[in-house]
Amino acid sequence: MSNTILSELFNGQHLQSKQQLAMPLLTVNEDGYPHQAMVSVGEVIATDHKHLRLALWEGTTTTGNIIRTGQALLTLVWQGVSYALRLSLTPLPALPEATYARARFVATIEHIREDTAKYAALTSGITIELHQAEDVLERWQQTLQELLQ
Numbered sequence: 001m002s003n004t005i006l007s008e009l010f011n012g013q014h015l016q017s018k019q020q021l022a023m024p025l026l027t028v029n030e031d032g033y034p035h036q037a038m039v040s041v042g043e044v045i046a047t048d049h050k051h052l053r054l055a056l057w058e059g060t061t062t063t064g065n066i067i068r069t070g071q072a073l074l075t076l077v078w079q080g081v082s083y084a085l086r087l088s089l090t091p092l093p094a095l096p097e098a099t100y101a102r103a104r105f106v107a108t109i110e111h112i113r114e115d116t117a118k119y120a121a122l123t124s125g126i127t128i129e130l131h132q133a134e135d136v137l138e139r140w141q142q143t144l145q146e147l148l149q
Contacts, residue, residue, distance in 0.1 A: 009078055010046035012144040015137050022126040023076040025054075027065035037062040038126070039074070042140020043102075045147050050109050053147040054089070055102035063103045067091060072107070077125030086111040095149060099142045 009018065018041040029035045043055045052074075056063045066072055066089050074085040092104035116122065130136045 006046055006049060009041065009076075010044050010052060012045045012141075012148075015041055015140050016133075019130055019133060019137060020127040021076065021078075022128045023074055024126065025056075025062060026073040026075065027062050027071070028069060029061065029065055030068070035061055035065055040128075040140065042136070042143055044074070045144045047106075047148070052085075052087070052107040052109065053092070054105045054107055055100075055143045055147050056105070058101060058103045066105060067103075074107075075125075077122050080116065080122050082115040082122055082125070084113040084115070085109050086113075095146055098146050100139060100146070102143060102146070104147060 009021075021041055022038045023040070023044070025037045025039045027035050027037070037056075037060065039054065039056070045053050047053060056066070062072075070089050072087045072089060074087060076083050086109070087107040088110050089105040089107045092106055094101075095104070
C-alpha cells in the first residue's frame, strides 16, 4: 500500500466521504480459529507510513485476542485493490478522561499484501450505511483525536 493511499485513507480527515467503508479485522481465538470483527475509518488512524493506532471496544473477543497474541490482519478494498495488512499490536494506556472508553493499540505494519485480478475490477469491499451518520461521525472524530493522545 503506497504511503499516499495509507495517509489518504487513515489520515483522520474527511470521514464523511469514507463513512461507507467497513474493514474486517481478523484475529485468532484461543481455539486457533480465525475471528472476524469490523472496524471503520473512525477507529483507525495512521501516525506515519509504518504505524497505525486502533480503538476497539473493551471486553470484546477481538480485543482479548489482540491482548493475548499481539497480532491481527486488517483487510480492505480501496480504489480497486484488495489489501491485507499484517499487524503487530501493543496496548496503549487507557485514557480515563476519554469520551468513549476504548482499548487502544499501536499497530506496526509488518507486511502489506496487495491483490488485484487481471480479468476483473474490484469495485468495492464491505460497505455500510450509518443509521445516524452525524452522531457516528462526531464519535469517530473524537475517537481519532483520543487515539493520538
